[in-house]
Amino acid sequence: MVTAVAINSHGGITVSESVVIDGHEDNLPRVVTHAHSDHTKYLSRSSRNSPMIIGTPITLEWLKILGFKLSDSVLQPINYGEVLRLPSGTLRLEKALHIPGTAQVVFDSDEGWRAVYTSDFKKPGSHTPVISSDVLIIDAVYGNPEFRRDFDDYIEIVLVDLVKELLASGSVYIHGYHGKNQEVMMLLRSEGIDAPFILDHKQYALTRAMEHHGLRVRDYHHVGTEEADEIMRDGWFVYFTHFFRRVECDGFGTHVKLSGWEFKKPMRQLGRRWWLVAFSDHSDFQGLVDYVRLSRPKEVIVNCKRSTDGYLFAKYVEKKLGVKTYLLP
Ligand SMILES: [Zn+2]
Structure with missing residues (x-):
């Protein structure tokens, strides 16, 4: 064979x-x-x-x-x-x-x-x-x-809890690869997070195409539009962008990077407003x-x-x- x-x-x-x-x-x-x-x-x-x-x-x-x-x-x-x-x-x-x-x-x-x-x-x-x-x-x-992640069974809960906690004090910027971001969008919605999502151009196009095929995200907005600007002024939203993309955020936003190459701990703080979560799609x-x-x-x-x-x-x-x-x- x-x-x-x-x-x-x-x-x-x-x-x-x-x-x-x-x-x-x-x-x-x-x-x-x-x-x-x-x-x-x-x-x-x-x-x-x-x-x-x-x-x-x-x-x-x-x-x-x-x-x-x-x-x-x-x-x-x-x-x-x-x-x-x-x-x-x-x-x-x-x-x-x-x-x-x-x-x-x-x-x-x-x-x-x-x-x-x-x-x-x-x-x-x-x-x-x-x-x-x-x-x-x-x-x-x-x-x-x-290469073992003993926390893989509950990493979704770790990520959702962190995003909920951070949203209590301002906006959250999630940095992940194409596709992983869309999985996380659906995860956050399924766990009751209803803050609007702000997406950069490519994230928006990928998400829209996915919705055409029945995978629902709801309440997501293209950055730079009037409605996105208004939401961002309110300061309560989740912004999705590529892992390597730099995004300027206001003083109240916190960044969360999603990495598949962390094996010791499910998450760790990188800086005052930076977190890393060991969320892999493998x-x-x-x-x-x-x-x-x-x-x-x-x-x-x-x-x-x-x-x-x-x-x-x-x-x-x-x-x-x-x-x-x-x-x-
Ligand atoms: Zn792949």
Whole structure:
């Protein structure tokens, strides 16, 4: 089976010479599992040289907002669970908890074996369905056994409580990556935070597209509009911007950075008006192991192009779970 899977120099996964996932190969249909930049390499080339670009409706719309020039004639949106016929098997997408629109890829070959690529995910088994597989392809994002966050189960509560507390004394500025911000918007709403959201241009466009596809945020405003100005004068709002973007705020605002690379404590104070919360949109080491264990594959392929310490993860899976594991490319 493993011979039916190849991974190219930029992390694109070819299955059964029928499809390439999260990378480019001339003349093959391409799946984009989600809109993060490490999964969209050479996408413009795919737009010209691939017969089809497959993704969830949210992902395909987000790619355009993020600046990719994609011709509508090649875009093939499919919903979770919908089945697509390919030359040597069928393909379907399944949900993964990561950023809106993220999909796992399930390829059922005509020979009877199944390959699953997890893409990025967190909370396997509860929020990300674990798919049974013969060959499981996984990115060991946190492949080192030391990359464990013991607080992952309750980090949402930590973040919500901090935002509630900070809102009592003024505005809150949240700095996160594209997609993670939108997950946090939905989290804050579901936990009863009803302060208006102020979004910079890209955050606003991504959120609006997501709402078109049924993921509700409510009461969000484009920075610079009259209504946003009025809300900001009142001083009670949550402002969302990119992790690396500098935003000037009034003297009463507090900044909260969301980082996936904190393992010791769920949050810490960086300065008088700066906090950091260890909010990741990836499973830690244990979550990766749990997915493999529950999926019960015959073979595991670790995609080294998107892994940290992939060889340590492979060694662990072979030793503790007894599953033959390959490192590619
Ligand atoms: Zn991602």
